[in-house]
Amino acid sequence: MAIQHFTTYPRVLCVSTDVITARLYWSGFPLCVSSPCDSPEQRRSVCSRMGPVELLHMSVFSQSFSPCGRFLAAGNNYGEIALFSLSAALSPEATALSKKAVLTFTAHEGPIFSLLSTDCFLLSTGNGEISAWSWTELIKKNVKPLWTKRPNYKSSLEIPEINSMMIQSRDNSLVIGGGDNNVHILDLEHGVFKSVLQGHSDYVHCVSVRERESEILSGGEDGAVRIWDSRTGQCVHCIEVYKYESCARPQYGKWISCLTTDSDWMLCGGGPSLSLWHLRSLSPTSIFPLTGCQRQATFHQDMILAVGDGAFVSHCLLGGEVKAQIPCSPQSVNTLQLNANSSEHQVLTVGGSSDHIDVFTNLSYRAFSLSF
Amino acid sequence: MTRLGCLPTLNKHRRRKRPFAAAGCFVHFRLFNKVYLAPSDMGAVTDDEVIRKRLLIDGDGAGDDRRINVLLKSFTKWCNSPGTPEEGFTQRMLSTLAQCEFSMGKTLMVYDMNLREMENYEKIYTNIEQNITSAHEKIAECKKEIQRAKRIRKNRQEYDALAKVIQQHPDRHETLKQLEALDKELQQLSHIKENVDDKLELRKKQFHVLLSTIQELQQTLENDEKSDNDDNIQESLAENGE
Numbered sequence: 001m002a003i004q005h006f007t008t009y010p011r012v013l014c015v016s017t018d019v020i021t022a023r024l025y026w027s028g029f030p031l032c033v034s035s036p037c038d039s040p041e042q043r044r045s046v047c048s049r050m051g052p053v054e055l056l057h058m059s060v061f062s063q064s065f066s067p068c069g070r071f072l073a074a075g076n077n078y079g080e081i082a083l084f085s086l087s088a089a090l091s092p093e094a095t096a097l098s099k100k101a102v103l104t105f106t107a108h109e110g111p112i113f114s115l116l117s118t119d120c121f122l123l124s125t126g127n128g129e130i131s132a133w134s135w136t137e138l139i140k141k142n143v144k145p146l147w148t149k150r151p152n153y154k155s156s157l158e159i160p161e162i163n164s165m166m167i168q169s170r171d172n173s174l175v176i177g178g179g180d181n182n183v184h185i186l187d188l189e190h191g192v193f194k195s196v197l198q199g200h201s202d203y204v205h206c207v208s209v210r211e212r213e214s215e216i217l218s219g220g221e222d223g224a225v226r227i228w229d230s231r232t233g234q235c236v237h238c239i240e241v242y243k244y245e246s247c248a249r250p251q252y253g254k255w256i257s258c259l260t261t262d263s264d265w266m267l268c269g270g271g272p273s274l275s276l277w278h279l280r281s282l283s284p285t286s287i288f289p290l291t292g293c294q295r296q297a298t299f300h301q302d303m304i305l306a307v308g309d310g311a312f313v314s315h316c317l318l319g320g321e322v323k324a325q326i327p328c329s330p331q332s333v334n335t336l337q338l339n340a341n342s343s344e345h346q347v348l349t350v351g352g353s354s355d356h357i358d359v360f361t362n363l364s365y366r367a368f369s370l371s372f
Numbered sequence: 373m374t375r376l377g378c379l380p381t382l383n384k385h386r387r388r389k390r391p392f393a394a395a396g397c398f399v400h401f402r403l404f405n406k407v408y409l410a411p412s413d414m415g416a417v418t419d420d421e422v423i424r425k426r427l428l429i430d431g432d433g434a435g436d437d438r439r440i441n442v443l444l445k446s447f448t449k450w451c452n453s454p455g456t457p458e459e460g461f462t463q464r465m466l467s468t469l470a471q472c473e474f475s476m477g478k479t480l481m482v483y484d485m486n487l488r489e490m491e492n493y494e495k496i497y498t499n500i501e502q503n504i505t506s507a508h509e510k511i512a513e514c515k516k517e518i519q520r521a522k523r524i525r526k527n528r529q530e531y532d533a534l535a536k537v538i539q540q541h542p543d544r545h546e547t548l549k550q551l552e553a554l555d556k557e558l559q560q561l562s563h564i565k566e567n568v569d570d571k572l573e574l575r576k577k578q579f580h581v582l583l584s585t586i587q588e589l590q591q592t593l594e595n596d597e598k599s600d601n602d603d604n605i606q607e608s609l610a611e612n613g614e
Contacts, residue, residue, distance in 0.1 A: 276533060285533035301522045319532055
């Protein structure tokens with residue numbers, strides 16, 4: 001079938017999706033020919049050494065820190081997950097080699113839009129399915145997934161992608177927002193899909209969870225932020241952000257691409273400007289004057305960190321002013337993660353349309369970059 | 373330490389051939405060897421040991437050692453001199469002896485000073501260590517403070533943001549006052565309406581009374597007229613019949 005990667009550089013990996021054979025070439029000579037790899041395990045073990053063109057077109061879509069805080073997993077648009085050792089990269093005698101991935105493997109066939117870590121698992125989404133990997137096994141470089149599940153999609157013609165996942169720790173369930181306009185809830189203990197929240201008229205970009213009130217927030221392409229009660233599955237509120245004059249930016253559209261909540265407050269942005277909402281009164285309190293569309297935002301201590309279009313990380317205050325914009329290497333940033341699992345490796349990592357992941361040890365400047 | 377003044381030249385010859393590369397104070401090594409024990413007397417001690425020990429004892433070798441040697445030489449000369457020596461000789465020897473004693477005293481004082489300086493340094497060292505630990509503690513305290521301050525700032529900002537939204541809505545007192553005024557107006561108007569209604573009723577009733585009286589009167593008048601007409605007709609009939 002279609003050939004996925006191909007370059008004319010000496011090191012070439014030619015992988016076909018429907019694969020009959022995969023060949024590794026070195027300086028034009030076939031190095032090894034593998035047997036028919038129609039099993040995902042074998043496909044996973046064919047770990048590619050990417051040529052420069054692939055690296056140029058790589059985008060990092062998701063990141064997640066390990067529960068011990070020493071490793072970072074990042075997913076890219078080729079369906080690969082790379083594991084980086086933070087303790088090696090942050091140690092005083094770090095070399096250029098310690099800033100490369102310790103393990104890279106192909107996890108899915110499609111881009112990995114979301115990665116999530118629980119106490120012992122790494123959950124990844126790609127090609128409409130969710131796979132779980134054990135962190136201890138990954139650290140030992142064993143790349144066999146524990147399980148792979150797929151939500152019940154109504155249409156079997158095309159497989160909708162899964163854009164975002166969030167854990168609801170109260171009842172140990174996973175909230176999934178995807179391309180089929182629905183929010184699915186998966187019970188992690190029993191492994192069954194508990195319920196489907198329907199209401200969006202276009203695909204869901206991002207989900208977030210309010211623990212205290214056990215509510216789920218979802219933002220989508222249709223510009224609506226819906227607040228669902230997780231117990232009854234009913235849509236409690238529906239906020240159409242683009243209808244508020246202060247936030248709306250019709251030149252960008254009405255879609256919501258980033259959503260995060262801090263129990264009483266919610267940050268949402270995308271087409272409309274990034275805005276801070278008070279959830280009790282459902283009113284926008286501050287609008288952040290950031291150009292470009294924001295793809296991820298998070299609350300950190302007394303600040304808001306936001307990334308999106310533009311090669312920088314914006315630091316904003318809750319009052320609505322932009323305190324600083326720290327430059328970083330990807331031209332357009334997709335994901336931002338803070339390591340809260342470890343006290344010694346408290347770093348901020350940022351990934352986007354580049355094969356480099358920037359690491360900020362101090363929020364004010366970029367310390368170094370990890371590369372895929 | 374026995375002092376062998378004998379065979380000085382022999383030792384000198386023997387020692388001159390040995391190469392001594394290491395220390396910079398080998399100038400008076402020959403003097404050392406003239407005065408101190410030869411290694412062969414000490415048995416298995418190596419040359420290096422001896423060199424080291426001798427350098428340690430008197431590294432500079434410029435003034436003190438020479439003085440002692442000169443003193444010893446003059447003493448032996450004085451002992452071995454046949455007749456009475458010169459007058460100044462004894463004086464010179466005594467003065468050299470005094471100088472040696474003086475330098476020894478000085479060295480002892482330097483040693484004392486070094487010991488006291490060491491103690492001082494130890495004290496400063498422990499002091500600095502204490503300062504370091506207290507600074508660490510202060511840093512931890514300050515970090516906690518900063519976290520608290522950040523939380524406070526966050527709360528303040530949230531409060532401000534909410535206050536901004538609230539300000540956009542009108543004041544409650546004002547609204548209540550407006551409501552009261554409107555209420556009063558409403559009451560007044562309804563009062564007036566009531567009055568007008570009452571008046572209307574009254575007038576209606578009065579008109580009703582008037583009209584009914586008029587009608588009755590009309591009726592009565594008609595009745596009267598009719599009865600009058602009847603009377604007239606009867607009268608005319610009666611006249612015609614006679």
